[in-house]
Amino acid sequence: MSLFALGLNHHTAPLAVRERMTFLPEALPEALGELTRARPVQEAAILSTCNRTELYCATNDPDSALDWMAQYHRIGPSEIAPYIYKLEQQQAVRHVFRVASGLDSMVLGEPQILGQMKQAVRVAEGAGTLGALLHTLFQRSFAVAKEVRSTTAIGANIVSMAAAAVHLSERIFGSISGQNVLCVGAGEMIELCAAHFAGCSPRAMAIANRTPERAQALADRFAGGSTRMYALRLDELGDRLADFDIVLSCTASPLPIIGLGLVERALKQRRHRPMVMVDLAVPRDIEAEVDALDDVFLYTVDDLAQIVDSGLESRQAAVVEAQAIIDARVANFLQWVQARESVPAIRALRGHAEDLRALELERALRALSRGESAEQVLDTLSRNLTNKLMHGPTRLLNEAPPEAREHIEDLVRRLFPQNGHDA
Incomplete structure (x- = not known):
């Protein structure tokens, strides 16, 4: 495996x-x-x-x-x-x-x-x-x-995706402070974006989400400064999109939630004032065709990579x-x-040794019960156990082909160092 x-x-x-x-x-x-x-x-x-x-x-x-x-x-x-x-x-x-x-x-x-x-x-x-x-x-x-x-x-x-979105928006508007910002979604990416844009003190910032409570909780988190913070329901986008200069979207929707027609209507209401739209979602939240509109600057996650250069050298x-x-x-x-993969082999080796030990112990106990001297019984036990434990390595050495003998001898020396110490 x-x-x-x-x-x-x-x-x-x-x-x-x-x-x-x-x-x-x-x-x-x-x-x-x-x-x-x-x-x-x-x-x-x-x-x-x-x-x-x-x-x-x-x-x-x-x-x-x-x-x-x-x-x-x-x-x-x-x-x-x-x-x-x-x-x-x-x-x-x-x-x-x-x-x-x-x-x-x-x-x-x-x-x-x-x-x-x-x-x-x-x-x-x-x-x-x-x-x-x-x-x-x-x-x-x-x-x-x-x-x-x-x-x-x-x-x-560090230049995060959120910081890159701020950088892109500043390229178009010069400053975020006079703009209205819309964040669509309430996940981690939108939280990061909201934090970065709130730090730029925009005129207003709205959070739109399918769950109004989550949107309101996120809006409340960044309230308190000069920026007006508020929440929107996602179904209000059609009527409110024209209010925003910068739109950031990152939801888990499998289909686009901001379509070409919706953006076209918003641009008419804005009298073609430019909009920055940053689509951070995969799959995309904003229809790709929106990029063809003259007054929209649409950026995807791939586009953000092109502006990530601050601090790159360090x-x-x-x-x-x-x-x-x-x-x-x-x-x-x-x-x-590798150690984990060796566990079954180690268990098998120890199990084999334990079986030999139990067998010789049983024989020794029987010999003691027959009245044999403890010294003789212990000598026999130790000799039998040593012979049986050494049988496998000795046989491997005797039967090893010439080309493998040197490797096996080295392995045996490592397994059984002289005088109980590493050679």
């Missing part, structure tokens, strides 16, 4: 492909259960974000797991084959550690991915698909991420240090895996 990391990300696949492979959060537990029931997969966890969809699993048949991913999303395996990577054992561990540490993110060093990975672990635990191998892998991943962030400059001058320098930490921790984890 090997460990695999299977999937695609922003390095290997365009947004149009990634959004077709996204798992909805509420569907993940059932999907994990289906995978482990229907395929030869013993352990599994799925990380699905705007930038990646990855399946971490313990299996001897990774191709079957990949076929399931394609079938689940109703995509032909040949369609996604050019974008998929299949990493095994050492490469898989190294990849997971890099992802957790932010080294594989679109924004180098961003911390959000660690929270997303922890959520993926919680879902897998709840679904009952996280065994000892993946549990230990993820715990080591979290420890590595903490070590990398605390001992290197990988987090220095973060790139930290990658070397971070990678050295990761390489050392990968080696440690693989040693643990």
Whole structure:
């Protein structure tokens, strides 16, 4: 049974492909259960974000797991084959550690991915698909991420997706302070965006969500400054979209919630004053056709990568240090895996020795009951036990072919050092 990391990300696949492979959060537990029931997969966890969809699993048949991913999303395996990577054992561990540490993110060093990975672990635990191998892998991943962030400059001058959205908006309007901002959704990404934009003191900021209570709670969280904060129902977007200069959207909707017609009507009401729209969702929340409108500056998660340059030099320098930490921790984890794989052999060896000991002890007790001297009984017991324990290694040495003899002799010397000390 090997460990695999299977999937695609922003390095290997365009947004149009990634959004077709996204798992909805509420569907993940059932999907994990289906995978482990229907395929030869013993352990599994799925990380699905705007930038990646990855399946971490313990299996001897990774191709079957990949076929399931394609079938689940109703995509032909040949369609996604050019974008998929299949990493095994050492490469898989190294990849997971890099992802957790932010080294594989679109924004180098961003911390959000660690929270997303922890959520993926919680879902897998709840679904009952996280065994000892993946549990230990993820715990080591979290420890590595903490070590990398605390001992290197990988987090220095970090540019998050939210900060990048602010940067894009400032390119168009010069300043956020005079603008009206709309955040659609109430998840972690929107919380980050709301925090960044609230810090720029816009004129007003609204949170729109299907659950009004969550929207209001998020609006209340950033209330108190000069910015007017309030909540909207999602079904109010049609009437209120024209009020906003900047629109940020990140929901888990499988279909776009802001269509071309809705934006066209808003632009007419605005008398074609420009709008910045940032679609952080995968699948997209805003119809791609909106990008063709003259007065809209529409950006997707892929576009944000182009403006992530602040602090890049210091973060790139930290990658070397971070990678050295990761390489050392990968080696440690693989040693643990190898030791774990040796457990059955160790148990069998100890069981064999215990059987021999019990047999000789029984014979010794019978000899004592017959009146034989304790000294003679102990001598016989020790000789018999030694002969039986040495029978296997002695036979192996005697029957070893010439080309293997040197290796076996070295192994025997290591197993049975002279005078009870290492040679």
